[in-house]
Amino acid sequence: MVVQLRLILSFCWCAILVLCLTACHDSIDTQEGDLTHIDYRPESYVLQVPAGFPALEQPPDNLMTVDGIQLGRKLFYDPIFSIDSTVSCSSCHLQEHSFTDALAQSNGVAGKTPRSSMTLINVGFTYHGMFWDGRVASLEEQALKPIEDPIEMANTWENVEERLRNHATYPAEFRKAFGIENKDQINRDLATKAIAQFVRTITSGTESKYDRFIRGEIFLEENEYNGYLMFFNLDNNLPDAQCGHCHNAPLLATNDYFNNGLQEAVDLESIPDKGRGLITGDPIDNGKFKAPTLRNITLTGPYMHDGRFATLPEVLDHYASGGKNSPNKSTFMFNLHLTESEKADIIAFLLTLTDSTTLTNPAYKSPF
Amino acid sequence: MEVLPGHHNSGRGNKASAAIVSKRLNPFTMKLLKYFGILLFVTFLFQACKDDPEEGTLTLHFKPLYDNQPLQLLITHPYDSPQQIQFTHMSMFISDLSLYDQSGDEVLDDIELVNVSFSNLPSAEAGYTMTLTGVPARTYNGIKFGMGVPPDINQMKPADFPSSSPLSLTGYYWAGWQSYIFMKTEGHLDSLGNGPFDIGFALHTGSDDLFRILNGPVPIVVEDGKETVLNIGIDYKKLLAGVDIKGHPQNHTPQDTSELVKIVNNYTSAITLFQ
Numbered sequence: 001m002v003v004q005l006r007l008i009l010s011f012c013w014c015a016i017l018v019l020c021l022t023a024c025h026d027s028i029d030t031q032e033g034d035l036t037h038i039d040y041r042p043e044s045y046v047l048q049v050p051a052g053f054p055a056l057e058q059p060p061d062n063l064m065t066v067d068g069i070q071l072g073r074k075l076f077y078d079p080i081f082s083i084d085s086t087v088s089c090s091s092c093h094l095q096e097h098s099f100t101d102a103l104a105q106s107n108g109v110a111g112k113t114p115r116s117s118m119t120l121i122n123v124g125f126t127y128h129g130m131f132w133d134g135r136v137a138s139l140e141e142q143a144l145k146p147i148e149d150p151i152e153m154a155n156t157w158e159n160v161e162e163r164l165r166n167h168a169t170y171p172a173e174f175r176k177a178f179g180i181e182n183k184d185q186i187n188r189d190l191a192t193k194a195i196a197q198f199v200r201t202i203t204s205g206t207e208s209k210y211d212r213f214i215r216g217e218i219f220l221e222e223n224e225y226n227g228y229l230m231f232f233n234l235d236n237n238l239p240d241a242q243c244g245h246c247h248n249a250p251l252l253a254t255n256d257y258f259n260n261g262l263q264e265a266v267d268l269e270s271i272p273d274k275g276r277g278l279i280t281g282d283p284i285d286n287g288k289f290k291a292p293t294l295r296n297i298t299l300t301g302p303y304m305h306d307g308r309f310a311t312l313p314e315v316l317d318h319y320a321s322g323g324k325n326s327p328n329k330s331t332f333m334f335n336l337h338l339t340e341s342e343k344a345d346i347i348a349f350l351l352t353l354t355d356s357t358t359l360t361n362p363a364y365k366s367p368f
Numbered sequence: 369m370e371v372l373p374g375h376h377n378s379g380r381g382n383k384a385s386a387a388i389v390s391k392r393l394n395p396f397t398m399k400l401l402k403y404f405g406i407l408l409f410v411t412f413l414f415q416a417c418k419d420d421p422e423e424g425t426l427t428l429h430f431k432p433l434y435d436n437q438p439l440q441l442l443i444t445h446p447y448d449s450p451q452q453i454q455f456t457h458m459s460m461f462i463s464d465l466s467l468y469d470q471s472g473d474e475v476l477d478d479i480e481l482v483n484v485s486f487s488n489l490p491s492a493e494a495g496y497t498m499t500l501t502g503v504p505a506r507t508y509n510g511i512k513f514g515m516g517v518p519p520d521i522n523q524m525k526p527a528d529f530p531s532s533s534p535l536s537l538t539g540y541y542w543a544g545w546q547s548y549i550f551m552k553t554e555g556h557l558d559s560l561g562n563g564p565f566d567i568g569f570a571l572h573t574g575s576d577d578l579f580r581i582l583n584g585p586v587p588i589v590v591e592d593g594k595e596t597v598l599n600i601g602i603d604y605k606k607l608l609a610g611v612d613i614k615g616h617p618q619n620h621t622p623q624d625t626s627e628l629v630k631i632v633n634n635y636t637s638a639i640t641l642f643q
Contacts (some may be wrong), residue, residue, distance in 0.1 A: 054527040055534060127531035190637035234544050236621045244543065245570070245620075250527065254539040268442075284441055284456075284487035327442050328456055331554045331617075 031182040033165070035175040042179070045069055045197075047124075050205025052214075053251040056124055062140060062193045064200060067176040070367075072198030074173070075191060077366040080163050081146075082109050082153035084263060089146070089195065092117040098296035099202060104307025108152040116307035119300045121358060122293055124200035128255040132289045132305040133275045139196035145187060157188040164191060202364055204251060204295050209352035214249075220352060227349025230342060241346055242319070242332040246291035252353060257288040261323015261333040275305065276337055284328055285294050295353050312350060316343045369531070422505035422592035426476065431495035432458055432484040433603040440492040441485055445605070450561025451614065454561045455604065459483040460551040461534070463514035463521070464581075465498075467588055469506065469576045479517070481534035484602065495599070505592040510585035514571060515635055516550030534618070544620055547574040553604065559614045569617035571608075573628045580632055584641045599642045606638035 007245065045064040047056050058064060075081075079088040090111075092106040093099040099120035105112040115132050123139065124128075130142040146152040147160055159215040164170045164186045171183035178190050205211060212218045213228075220228060232249075233240035248254050257276040268283040277286030289305045303309040307320060320343060322334040338346075358364070379384070432439040437454065439445075447453035462480045466473040477500060486492040516522075529536040532567035540549045551573045590596050608631065618625040 052527055055530065101457055127536075131488075232543050233620045236624065240618060240620060242618075245539070248538040248541060249543060251538065255537070256539045282487055284485070286418070327454075331456060331556065331570045332569050 032248060033171070034181065035171055035183060036181050038172050038175045040175060040179040041322070042067065042177075045201075047201060047203070050203065050211070050250070052312050053122075053203075053205055054125055056200065057127060058200065059138065064197045065177065067173070068178070068194050068197040068276070069201055071170075071173045071177040072194035072196065073364075074170075074367050075195050076198050077368055080167070081155060081160055083155040083159075084109055087153055090366065091141075092152075093120050095361075095366075096359055098299040098358060100225045102301065104302045104310075106152075108149070109154045110151045113149075113151050115234075116302060118292055119288075119296065120199055120202050121204045121295050122251055122253075123202065125251055126253075126255060129257075129290065133279050133330040134257060134290060135279050139199055140189075140192045143192035143195040143199075147316075155201070157166070161187055183354055204355040204358045206355075207357045208295065212354075213352065221348070223345045223348040224352050225290045225349075226342070226347040227347070228352075230338075230346055231349055239336060239338060239342060241336060241338065241342075243294075243346070247294045247331075249349065252294040254291050257285065257290055258306075258330045259287040259326060259328050259348075260331075261318070261329050262306075262308070263287050263326060264324040265326040271326055273306070287326055287328065294350060296358065297350050298354050299359070312347050313343070316346060382445070394545070422593055423502045424505045424590040425595040426500045426503045426588075426590060427595055427597045428465075428498040428500070429495040429597070429599045430462075430482045430484055430498070431599055431601050432486065432492060433601050433605075436601075436603060436604045438489060438492040439486075439560070439604055440489050441487045444558075447605075448614075449555070452558040452561055452565075453486075453555060453608075454557075454565060454615075455485075455553070455555035457485045457552055458602075458604065459485060460515065461517050461540070461548065463518050464518065465500075465511070467503065467508040467511055467590070468481060469509045472531040473512075474504060474508070476503060479521070479533070479535060481537070481540070493520075503590045503596075505590045505594075508588040508590065510583060511588060511598065512581060512583040514579060514581050515632075515639075516573065516579040517548040522576055522579070524545055539583050542572065542574055542620060545575045547576065548554040549574045550578065552606070553631070557617070567614060567617050569613045571613070571617075571619060571628065571631060573631055575625070578625070578628060578632045580635055582635060582639060586641055586643075597643065601640045601642065603638045603640070607634050609634055609637075 042065045045066050045068075047064065049056050076089045079085045079091070081088060087107075087109050094101055101107075101117050104116055105114065106117045118132065128134065130136045130139065135216045136142050136145065144157075147157055149154050154332060164174070165183045170344070171186060174180050174183070174186050174190055177194055178185065180190070209218065209220070209224075213220050229235040230238050230241040230243075231242040233242075246254050246256065246258055246260075263271050263273060265287070268277075268286045271277070271287035274286045276288040279285070298312065301310060303312070303315050309315045316338075319333070320336045320338045322336070323329065434445050439458075441456055442454050444452050444454055460482050462482050463478065463479040464475055465480065466475045468474065474514060477498065482496050482498075484496050517535070524535070526536045526541050528539045534540070535548070541547075542549050549572045551572045555569055557567040557569055559567050560563045588596060588598065611627050611630050616624070619625065619628050
């Protein structure tokens with residue numbers, strides 16, 4: 001009887017043990033990838049918008065947070081996005097070159113990109129299309145594109161998402177930035193949101209000589225001032241250099257698209273690089289490209305959408321000549337009859353747009 | 369004079385009497401009262417429906433013309449013989465668009481950037497369309513709007529407006545004038561009439577002095593639930609009449625507005641209404 005009882009008791013213990021082990025096994029399964037043990041305390045980030053700038057407009061579903069920006073900064077500098085882990089966003093947007101790459105055409109994993117990389121300075125204030133042709137509407141949408149571009153990163157988002165989910169630290173950082181509960185929730189939407197948050201912080205509008213002149217803090221030298229007057233056509237006694245139409249203050253850009261006489265064509269259809277026209281489908285937009293900001297222009301060469309001009313004097317020569325003819329060439333493009341001295345004055349003014357603090361700002365540096 | 373206080377007192381008295389009466393009502397009377405109540409409710413509903421404001425829709429088509437014909441971009445037109453002209457861009461700010469009658473103005477739209485640059489004929493014929501809903505239904509004496517940005521708003525800058533507003537567009541602000549560009553007319557001129565379009569022109573109006581309010585005193589009937597269509601033609605041949613484009617292809621220095629004044633003075637002959 002005692003033996004039987006002992007047997008029954010032993011059996012019960014075994015059963016309990018098996019039950020416990022099974023329960024534990026289930027528990028391990030359900031908790032795999034669980035991130036809820038990590039604190040999620042989003043702290044809003046308020047960007048200091050330079051005086052005179054438009055308000056920074058953020059998508060309501062992607063308001064900037066300290067952790068979101070921090071994650072975005074890491075992703076921006078991480079080559080994890082490219083198929084062979086060699087190219088990151090920062091490969092074409094280097095801080096020391098004012099977030100361009102000093103190349104006519106950028107290096108992707110599979111060769112040269114067809115267009116020159118654009119500066120990211122103040123791109124958060126761009127509300128009328130990204131890229132040279134304005135093909136996407138927002139920074140979040142923009143960040144989606146290079147990953148699957150066959151030249152730039154040649155990857156797939158499925159692959160990138162898998163890499164991010166299995167990364168040693170990113171799941172926790174996505175948790176802190178977006179409050180996800182499981183690493184399976186890491187996706188392209190959140191990755192691009194984080195990158196967009198970081199890129200929105202890259203601003204310049206207070207520290208250049210031009211900004212300090214506009215605030216009345218300093219003088220410009222005679223040649224710089226002459227250049228300023230010609231740039232914005234403020235003096236009847238000096239020629240209108242026609243710059244301000246497309247590069248208006250305070251961003252020194254207009255969020256608009258122009259045919260600036262880079263391509264010779266007898267009709268709209270024969271313009272080789274159709275630019276904006278391929279996006280809108282309206283032939284009147286063929287050969288038009290975005291007018292980028294001229295802030296830090298001395299640091300962002302080579303110039304134009306295809307990087308055809310290596311130096312600012314080449315750029316000035318092009319604009320002063322009126323460029324090549326095509327039916328929809330901007331009406332601001334014609335022979336300006338500028339003297340060499342006047343061109344030099346305009347370049348002197350362009351130099352005042354340099355803000356070297358953007359090149360060294362630790363908030364923009366690689367975290368790796 | 370004495371009646372009013374009496375009425376007031378009798379009201380209070382009636383309330384008390386009603387309370388007493390309700391205690392004495394038989395089922396038949398209750399039923400009658402119930403039907404009466406329903407009837408009252410239905411009548412009230414009908415009355416409420418009747419109180420709904422009567423509104424219609426006003427659709428405006430701004431149509432670019434050249435010598436009364438639809439104007440599309442990059443088509444060659446004769447201009448001040450032997451010169452020939454082609455257009456590449458035409459746009460303008462319309463402000464405080466209102467219908468008016470004896471009771472006053474009905475402001476329908478504060479600001480609109482009307483872009484009449486069309487590269488194909490069907491679009492040029494259709495024009496730029498503004499659809500204004502919820503317009504109180506009645507017969508108006510006319511329509512009026514500002515050509516440009518009114519002085520109180522013109523003190524502001526693009527950075528003061530959200531990106532959804534056309535007033536945020538920096539390409540429509542000219543620092544030299546401290547003003548928005550009210551109207552852009554751009555294109556190329558064949559100044560010798562021999563083929564090549566040798567002069568690019570950009571005639572931009574702006575500054576408070578060149579702001580105008582246009583008034584079209586034509587009866588406009590807006591009916592409840594219906595659409596009223598009004599066409600506004602902008603004839604660029606008339607608009608540029610007398611303008612020396614060859615001598616002044618660009619007008620952006622603050623002191624040089626002589627040709628721009630001519631354009632502004634041509635508004636009344638160039639901009640026409642037709643239904």
